[in-house]
Amino acid sequence: MPNLLLGSYDLGELGYAVEEYFVAGTATSYRPAGELTDDGHWNVVAADRAEYVTRAVTVAPVDGARFNGTVVVEWLNVSGGLDAPAVWLMGHRELLREGYAYVGVSAQRVGIEGGASLVADLSLKTVAPERYAPLSHPGDAFGFDIFTQIGTVVRHRGAELLGALRPERILAVGESQSAMFLTTYINAVAPLAPVYDGFFVHSRFGPAAPLDGRSLLDPGTIPSLPCPRFRDDAAAPVLALITETDLLGSALPGYLSARQPGDGPARVWELPGAAHADNYTIQGAFLDNGRTPVEELARAYRPTDTLLGRPLGHFLNFAPQHHYVLHAAIARLHDWVRTGRAAPAAPRIELTEPDAIAVDRDGIARGGVRTPWVEVPLAATSGRNPQTDRMAMLFGSGEPFDAAHLARRYPGGHAQYLTEFTAALDHTISAGFLVGADRREILELADITAQWQFPR
Structure with a gap:
């Protein structure tokens, strides 16, 4: 079984199969082509290129008749020093009963190679060095394009990850640090790579992740980051769920600094209590x-x-x-x-x-x-x-x-x-x-x- 905390229950008994794939390619990083403004209308251009080998974990219904046609692709969260399927853990009940397929993507370097975290180094190469020795992540600046490329495989070459299932829709999801990366993705990258049909941004704080690969857990990074709104011409529907913690912030500036206009096209649900x-x-x-x-x-x-x-x-x-x-x-x-x-x-x-x-x-x-x-x-x-x-x-x-x-x-x-x-x-x-x-x-x-x- 892959090293990913999907739960302590048997997904096979629920009619789902879990598979792990290593995905290789050459990814592009991006740099701003202008000011990163508060309205989220960010223009970027291609910068460097680097080879990578990352991993994707799929959870899919064994019976194709149960598949509802939608694949949820999660930018795995690395704040704890490991790849964590945060949205899966909170939302798997809905995914399983409604027949979604799920793909968790190791989009950031910490989850594979180790690095700054809130807990400990539980990266793939630390906990299972032999299994994950082939993996190689060039840095978070390349994570945006890696996420695009996995989505492209799901959309156009789905059989390589999902067997007989034929996706009709792809949703991108991410929580906390991953939500901040998705914010940058929505504002800067998605206009250049319209792969995902919708975005669920879960528990975002105010700042958006940097394009240059700096760690969000480095206190020196945060003061330099913009706190943008979601752009009002996003390439696909955006729904965000914000808790009280996210709104006011703690170690990070809160979402309050990036609050959307009440009549904006993005849907933002603020959850009291x-x-x-x-x-x-x-x-x-x-x-x-x-x-x-x-x-x-x-x-x-x-x-x-x-x-x-x-x-x-x-x-x-x-x-x-x-x-x-x-x-x-x-x-x-x-x-x-x-x-x-x-x-x-x-x-x-x-x-x-x-x-x-x-x-x-x-x-x-x-x-x-x-x-x-x-x-x-x-x-x-x-x-x-x-x-x-x-x-x-x-x-x-x-x-x-x-x-x-x-x-x-x-x-x-x-x-x-x-x-x-x-x-x-x-x-x-x-x-x-x-x-x-x-x-x-x-x-x-x-x-x-x-x-x-x-x-x-």
């Missing part, structure tokens, strides 16, 4: 195969104050909403590309001057995409936390309501809570920010977690 990463990221995603008992999923959401074995003194963000909204984002982008019907627009998270988030009576951010976890809450969850190290800052915080708060909020107890939660859930599904396929599980999860808090 959500953090860049949460309990699902480190617990639920690895066991959630679509058949996992809801009681087991609920345990993964239990508040924890420990991250990677280190006590923090506060709970990580444990609201279930983030990955469920991500399911909807994938579904809406797919529908947009397939039918031309744009994804729904969403209001912004409300701010107080100059850049603090406005909160409601429950201590939860106002505005943004309103899910039942913020409309009918059992806890105050947030994208902020008091930690100072860069990893912990990504996980936000949460604080369950005490008995007195619950009694004031829901005098009718558990039954009132579930009634209000159900109504809010159905409204959010109707608005397009959750998918109906998740409704039953969400309600069961809400019932179990409510039993933990309401007095018996």
Whole structure:
């Protein structure tokens, strides 16, 4: 099996096959042909060329009749010192049940050769040197063209990666650092290489990745980077999902510095009460195969104050909403590309001057995409936390309501809570920010977690 954290379940039992390929070629880097302006209208020209050997991991339905015609190609995230399929981990349930094919691309040098990270050197050549000895990455400046070339193979020579499947649409996705690279890709490279039919930009901060290959984890890089909007003439539909953590930033300037005009063509969903990463990221995603008992999923959401074995003194963000909204984002982008019907627009998270988030009576951010976890809450969850190290800052915080708060909020107890939660859930599904396929599980999860808090 390839070295990629796809989950602790057997994808074969779900009707999917996993394959790994080494892909070789000659890639081009780019340099600006003018100012990198805030509007994202970036003009670039070809610069250097370099040979590469990278890898791509495919997850595809064994039965071609299940394939929905769309391939999701992920720019794997290297912030932790390894190739991480961040969008896959948060969104695999939607991909598996709807018949997508998936390709994870080792687009950056750190994932293969090692380099600056938030955790440790877990690069391919470090953890499996014999298997990955043939790989060679010339640097992140060439990652943009490598990503283009993999997309081109998927589109025009799909049999080389996907066997008998014949792709009709290709979506590019990336989270966090990868989202910042996708921002540069959308603004500068996609106009020259219209390979992808749509872009999902997940948890982007303000800056866009540099074209010259400098590391985003080098503090010296950040001050020099522009914080552009998505260009308003993007080559394909763009949908971005932004949490509170991403909006205000932490070690990096927040997305607030690059906020789109409210009437722009890109769809940007700002998600209140959500953090860049949460309990699902480190617990639920690895066991959630679509058949996992809801009681087991609920345990993964239990508040924890420990991250990677280190006590923090506060709970990580444990609201279930983030990955469920991500399911909807994938579904809406797919529908947009397939039918031309744009994804729904969403209001912004409300701010107080100059850049603090406005909160409601429950201590939860106002505005943004309103899910039942913020409309009918059992806890105050947030994208902020008091930690100072860069990893912990990504996980936000949460604080369950005490008995007195619950009694004031829901005098009718558990039954009132579930009634209000159900109504809010159905409204959010109707608005397009959750998918109906998740409704039953969400309600069961809400019932179990409510039993933990309401007095018996």
